[in-house]
Amino acid sequence: MNRRRGLDFRRAGGRRKISNVVWWVLSAIVITLFILILSKATQIEPRPSIPERRYRHEKLVEGMNMTEEMLSPTSFARQVNDQIALAKAFVVIAKESKNLQFAWDLSAQIRNSQLLLSTAAASRRPLTVLDSEPTIRDMAVLLYQAQQLHYDSATMIMRLKATIQSLEAQMSSVTEKSAKYAQIAAEEVPKSLYCLGVRLTTDWFQNSELQGKLAERSYALASKLTDNSLYHFCVFSDNIVATSVVVNSTALNSKAPEKVVFHLVTNEINYAAMKSWFAMDMDNLRGVTVEVQKFEDFRWLNASYVPVLKQLQDSDTQSYYFSGHNDDGRTPIKFRNPKYLSMLNHLRFYIPEVFPALKKMVFLDDDVVVQKDLSALFSIDLNRNVNGAVETCMETFHRYHKYLNYSHPLIRSHFDPDACGWAFGMNVFDLVEWRKRNVTGIYHYWQEKNVDRTLWKLGTLPPGLLTFYGLTEALEPSWHVLGLGYANVDARVIDKGAVLHFNGNLKPWLKIGMEKYKPLWEKYVDYSHPFMQQCNFH
Numbered sequence: 446m447n448r449r450r451g452l453d454f455r456r457a458g459g460r461r462k463i464s465n466v467v468w469w470v471l472s473a474i475v476i477t478l479f480i481l482i483l484s485k486a487t488q489i490e491p492r493p494s495i496p497e498r499r500y501r502h503e504k505l506v507e508g509m510n511m512t513e514e515m516l517s518p519t520s521f522a523r524q525v526n527d528q529i530a531l532a533k534a535f536v537v538i539a540k541e542s543k544n545l546q547f548a549w550d551l552s553a554q555i556r557n558s559q560l561l562l563s564t565a566a567a568s569r570r571p572l573t574v575l576d577s578e579p580t581i582r583d584m585a586v587l588l589y590q591a592q593q594l595h596y597d598s599a600t601m602i603m604r605l606k607a608t609i610q611s612l613e614a615q616m617s618s619v620t621e622k623s624a625k626y627a628q629i630a631a632e633e634v635p636k637s638l639y640c641l642g643v644r645l646t647t648d649w650f651q652n653s654e655l656q657g658k659l660a661e662r663s664y665a666l667a668s669k670l671t672d673n674s675l676y677h678f679c680v681f682s683d684n685i686v687a688t689s690v691v692v693n694s695t696a697l698n699s700k701a702p703e704k705v706v707f708h709l710v711t712n713e714i715n716y717a718a719m720k721s722w723f724a725m726d727m728d729n730l731r732g733v734t735v736e737v738q739k740f741e742d743f744r745w746l747n748a749s750y751v752p753v754l755k756q757l758q759d760s761d762t763q764s765y766y767f768s769g770h771n772d773d774g775r776t777p778i779k780f781r782n783p784k785y786l787s788m789l790n791h792l793r794f795y796i797p798e799v800f801p802a803l804k805k806m807v808f809l810d811d812d813v814v815v816q817k818d819l820s821a822l823f824s825i826d827l828n829r830n831v832n833g834a835v836e837t838c839m840e841t842f843h844r845y846h847k848y849l850n851y852s853h854p855l856i857r858s859h860f861d862p863d864a865c866g867w868a869f870g871m872n873v874f875d876l877v878e879w880r881k882r883n884v885t886g887i888y889h890y891w892q893e894k895n896v897d898r899t900l901w902k903l904g905t906l907p908p909g910l911l912t913f914y915g916l917t918e919a920l921e922p923s924w925h926v927l928g929l930g931y932a933n934v935d936a937r938v939i940d941k942g943a944v945l946h947f948n949g950n951l952k953p954w955l956k957i958g959m960e961k962y963k964p965l966w967e968k969y970v971d972y973s974h975p976f977m978q979q980c981n982f983h
């Protein structure tokens with residue numbers, strides 16, 4: 446009896462628990478309804494239901510699949526990113542509402558989240574739950590508080606979004622315009638340069654003595670070209686004066702110039718002129734060896750092997766780059782410049798093919814000046830990486846997501862959007878590792894995937910970021926100082942820099958070049974040379 450009663454009692458207790466749960470749920474629903482009604486009643490402006498639908502619509506357009514998103518290896522990074530974006534909006538609202546303490550809290554948490562992302566990017570592995578859970582939770586608490594403060598009200602966010610959009614529109618129209626003009630100015634081949642090319646070419650074919658001198662010297666130096674105990678540099682360029690500055694400045698600042706070997710590759714048009722220039726100048730280069738080739742001589746560089754050449758034969762690509770009328774000018778002019786498809790630009794992806802006997806190569810762009818001895822570059826340990834380069838993500842915008850189309854599933858699934866970008870212009874390449882890891886094959890894979898230009902639009906940096914992803918070793922930043930062709934660079938940084946890079950449109954050999962940086966470059970130009978004088982270089 447007793448036992449049974451006990452049982453009944455327990456059952457009754459169970460029933461009581463169930464009814465408790467029902468009670469709680471009911472009261473929760475009532476409270477929610479109450480709050481809903483209250484908030485409706487207190488709202489002065491009607492709360493539009495459009496934003497939410499719009500949001501969903503955008504998702505569909507971008508082809509985002511939430512299931513896929515959650516399965517994607519970068520999804521924690523994405524969550525953190527989304528939180529950061531929302532938090533940034535709330536910071537603005539908090540400041541507008543004079544809630545400075547809360548704005549400060551949000552900003553601090555934003556920095557925490559960014560730190561998490563950049564640490565993950567630096568360690569080159571996706572975020573795990575364990576790494577990200579505390580940060581995501583802390584941020585969620587703040588975002589929840591923001592919602593309590595009604596910072597998430599639809600009208601508030603709409604108003605903010607409109608402000609941001611109009612600011613962005615203003616910015617992009619200004620930058621696009623100025624970029625367009627600078628590009629046109631930059632593309633105009635300076636008359637003097639053209640004159641010099643013609644002058645040198647004529648001289649070359651008339652001057653058999655010069656030809657003989659070069660031939661004799663080439664013969665004597667042939668063994669140096671493949672000697673792996675020397676310092677090998679390559680420059681791929683059609684600009685004689687710029688190339689001359691690279692070679693001259695390296696020679697003058699080298700502690701062991703006799704161990705420096707320059708491998709220049711140019712095109713058919715400039716081949717004779719370039720040979721002529723360096724044959725004349727040979728005696729002033731402190732024993733530096735210079736070899737000149739033209740890419741038209743490379744038999745392996747043909748459309749069946751090289752995707753860029755194959756794509757150039759495609760009429761669609763040709764009209765994209767050369768006619769420029771098929772998208773209402775939406776693509777900025779510089780994206781369409783045939784220069785970005787030029788073979789001299791893409792040769793950097795074939796260095797092991799161009800120099801089959803070499804093991805290590807320092808690649809220099811033609812718009813650099815060398816200020817220090819570079820021999821130490823050849824003994825830097827690249828930790829079995831292929832590319833040694835300086836990173837450029839000190840500013841947050843030089844990360845992968847800036848260069849690549851992250852709406853594309855191939856990009857999304859392979860590359861961390863917050864991975865740090867790096868620069869071409871002064872790179873140490875380990876050609877042994879390059880061959881071993883079939884890096885050219887990786888480059889071909891991505892170049893072929895981009896036949897419709899949906900992964901990236903222009904240039905060699907985006908395919909470079911894809912090709913050398915996880916194969917790049919960060920070098921000390923003073924090895925390669927960037928920005929002298931478009932930005933203000935700290936004078937102390939310039940002073941310490943081993944290689945200065947005039948990347949950007951304001952090249953030092955152009956009228957539009959930045960006057961304050963021109964002397965760094967002009968120092969290495971021989972303006973008294975008769976040909977330079979005849980061609981009005983000054």
Ligand SMILES: *[C@@H]1O[C@H](CO)[C@@H](O)[C@H](O)[C@H]1NC(C)=O
Pocket residue numbers: 510511512513
């Ligand atoms: C989303 O992706 C998952 C896994 O890739 C797939 O099973 C599902 O059908 C997709 N859903 C939609 C709506 O495309």
Ligand SMILES: *[C@@H]1O[C@H](CO)[C@@H](O)[C@H](O)[C@H]1NC(C)=O
Pocket residue numbers: 744745746747748749750
């Ligand atoms: C094109 O390049 C490939 C691979 O480098 C080579 O095998 C082939 O002979 C070349 N074709 C021509 C026509 O030269």
Ligand SMILES: *[C@@H]1O[C@H](CO)[C@@H](O)[C@H](O)[C@H]1NC(C)=O
Pocket residue numbers: 883885886887889890
């Ligand atoms: C290198 O990669 C390409 C393209 O991915 C492939 O066709 C080729 O067989 C690879 N070569 C070697 C030696 O693995």
Ligand SMILES: *[C@@H]1O[C@H](CO)[C@@H](O)[C@H](O)[C@H]1NC(C)=O
Pocket residue numbers: 850851852853854898899900
């Ligand atoms: C980015 O990739 C998506 C998906 O392939 C494509 O629809 C879109 O046009 C691409 N964007 C650009 C700017 O090419």
Ligand SMILES: *[C@@H]1O[C@H](CO)[C@@H](O)[C@H](O)[C@H]1NC(C)=O
Pocket residue numbers: 689693694697726729968969970971972
């Ligand atoms: C190389 O630079 C030196 C000094 O900076 C200069 O005197 C010389 O004329 C330059 N040589 C050439 C060929 O430009």
